[in-house]
Amino acid sequence: MELALAHPALKAFMCGSLSGTCSTLLFQPLDLVKTRLQTLKNNMKPGAPKVGMMTVLVQVVQTESFLGLWKGVSPSFVRCIPGVGIYFSTFYSLKQHYFQEGRAPNAGEAVLLGAGARAVAGVCMLPVTVIKTRFESGRYNYVSVLGALKSVCETEGPRALFSGLTATLLRDAPFSGIYVMFYSQAKRSLPPEVSSSPYAPLGNFGCGVMAGVLASVVTQPADVVKTHIQVSPSHWTTKDAIRYIFTEHGLRGFFRGAVPRSLRRTLMAAMAWTVYEQLMARMGLKS
Numbered sequence: 360m361e362l363a364l365a366h367p368a369l370k371a372f373m374c375g376s377l378s379g380t381c382s383t384l385l386f387q388p389l390d391l392v393k394t395r396l397q398t399l400k401n402n403m404k405p406g407a408p409k410v411g412m413m414t415v416l417v418q419v420v421q422t423e424s425f426l427g428l429w430k431g432v433s434p435s436f437v438r439c440i441p442g443v444g445i446y447f448s449t450f451y452s453l454k455q456h457y458f459q460e461g462r463a464p465n466a467g468e469a470v471l472l473g474a475g476a477r478a479v480a481g482v483c484m485l486p487v488t489v490i491k492t493r494f495e496s497g498r499y500n501y502v503s504v505l506g507a508l509k510s511v512c513e514t515e516g517p518r519a520l521f522s523g524l525t526a527t528l529l530r531d532a533p534f535s536g537i538y539v540m541f542y543s544q545a546k547r548s549l550p551p552e553v554s555s556s557p558y559a560p561l562g563n564f565g566c567g568v569m570a571g572v573l574a575s576v577v578t579q580p581a582d583v584v585k586t587h588i589q590v591s592p593s594h595w596t597t598k599d600a601i602r603y604i605f606t607e608h609g610l611r612g613f614f615r616g617a618v619p620r621s622l623r624r625t626l627m628a629a630m631a632w633t634v635y636e637q638l639m640a641r642m643g644l645k646s
Contacts, residue, residue: 370642371451371635372444378634379443382627383435388428389623390435392416393616394495397586412619423497431494434504438487442480446535447635450476451644463547466540473539474532481531486520488527492589515592523588525597530581534574538628541570560633567629574628575621580613582620 395415419427453472458464464472481488490507493499501507511519545566546554553562587600595603604612639645 372448374638375447376444378631379439383439389619393619396616434491442484446480469540470536474536477535523585526585534578537574571625
């Protein structure tokens with residue numbers, strides 16, 4: 360089938376997958392640093408220097424080589440290429456179904472639209488998300504994604520591949536909903552001369568950065584909880600993880616890894632949306 364004859368939802372899937380590939384490759388090191396920060400043991404002596412993003416970054420390069428920063432990129436690709444494709448094709452399909460004749464969704468509708476699309480993608484790709492998080496934590500010596508999936512099923516049962524489902528949905532659905540709301544409202548406020556100029560992608564990227572920062576801060580605690588559940592070999596519940604984080608690190612523990620995560624999620628989302636919209640425009644489709 361020629362690309363021009365493909366179903367619009369399939370075109371949206373392909374555009375989303377390509378944008379996800381670009382953003383994942385670029386920003387994987389930030390995701391790895393975020394995971395390492397969130398899973399650090401609280402065994403620092405009084406007066407010891409605080410372990411921050413740059414400390415972890417240097418430590419990974421010194422102990423695991425520069426390419427160690429891309430540890431977990433394989434499951435990231437396996438998750439993001441189809442995952443971002445599923446997200447954008449679901450988003451496009453929902454928008455075409457509920458907002459016919461080109462009507463733009465209002466703020467509340469944008470939240471529901473983004474959250475719904477992300478919930479579908481999050482559930483579909485959760486097993487790979489679990490493996491990705493374990494790869495990045497440095498606590499597991501998995502060789503490949505398929506080998507890791509097999510190992511988890513044999514030693515912990517298939518249920519472990521869906522650990523952190525509640526925390527993942529509490530993180531991803533609100534993030535995407537808030538992101539789409541702020542992004543669409545910010546784009547709407549751009550001057551017409553910017554939107555129709557060659558600098559439109561740059562303007563869209565700026566709107567995406569602003570929306571990503573706000574959405575990242577709101578959903579950071581859920582991301583920390585999700586990481587602890589998925590790294591733990593036992594069947595932790597969301598309540599178990601919250602109790603552990605609060606006991607070990609206090610309220611500040613729920614914002615561990617906030618800087619690298621905010622940077623990654625913000626830049627990834629901004630780039631993914633910018634690339635997606637440009638590709639959709641090239642195909643003659645309204646994103």
